[in-house]
Amino acid sequence: MTALILALVAGAVVGLTLGALGGGGSVLAVPALVYLLGFTPAAATTASLVIVTATSLTALYTHARAGQVRWKAGAAFAAAGMLPAAAAGAAAVHVPQALLTVAFAATAALSALAMLRPAATARRASGDVPPGRAAAAGAGLGTLTGLLGVGGGFLAVPALVTVLAFEMEAAVGTSLLVITVNSVASLATRSGAAASLDWTVIGPFAGTAVLGAWDGKRMAAKVTGPRMQRIFAGVLLVVAAFMLADALT
Incomplete structure (x- = not known):
């Protein structure tokens, strides 16, 4: 019963974060699965992909309905990152x-500071981004994601805001497209491992995460773009500090 309650609470937090900020699923889900629910790191990574895929699809749908997904630039961004992510993942071992x-903590901190700069307030409302620029940014993110293991959403949003000059609302929505593509691609390589997971825990976790994604989108709609950007940067700095402390202890 305790494990079920923890799974429900952790799922709600992951869903709210993904729905509102467009990132943070794996960064939050993996530690919750390991430290709260007793999963091994390998099992937690696979379970996290299942949870994040279901939640990101839900959140992507809600943001798409609001017209906050830049499909063309997002597709180029996501597609360009797939091969670099695979190559970097092989090198990471x-x-x-x-x-x-x-390295991830430093990258996250730098991304957060870039989002807090006054120059980062300029946005590209139309989403008319040159495909080459989107592809280059996506390849860079894919390399970092494959090398560092996590960070698709948490690094995609800053990249979309600071490199491609998206307004924060569009960056959040478009990052969910990137997360979904990356999660499905990664999960496809782990189909065998997924069969042995504890679905009595993952099911409730994923269920509340999906419901939380709907609430997260409603919460985000009540917050202005610049304020959401500051909140996201603050969360990113906290995550960077936690990971740095974990690496040095």
């Missing part, structure tokens, strides 16, 4: 985990 964690 040869790099010490602590070094990867520190």
Whole structure:
């Protein structure tokens, strides 16, 4: 019963975060599965992909209905990152985990600081982004995501805001497209591992995450773009600090 309650609460938090901020699913889900629900790191990573895929699809639908997804640029961004992510993931096994964690924390912190700069308030409302620029940014993100293991959403939103000059609302919606594509691609390589997961925990976790995504979208609609951007940057700094402390202890 305790595990069920923890799964329900953790799922709600993950769903709210993804629905409102367009990222943070894996960063929050993996620690919850490991430290609260007793999953091994390998099982937690696979279970997180299942949960994040279902939740991101739901959140993507709600943002698409509101016209906050830039499909053309988002598709180019996501597609360009798939091969670099696979190549970087293969290389990551040869790099010490602590070094990867520190690198992710530094990248997250720099992304947050870039979003807090006054220059980052300029936005591209139309989403008319050159495909080459979107593809280059997506390839860079894919490399980081594959190398560091997590961070698709948390790094996609800052990239869309600071590199492609998206307004925050469109960055959140479009990042969900990127997360969905990356999660499905990653999950496809782990289909065998998914069969052995504890679905009595994952099912309730994913269920409340999906419901939380709807509430997260409604919460985001009540917050202005600049304020949401500051909130996102603050959460990103907290995540970076936590991961840095974990790597150094």
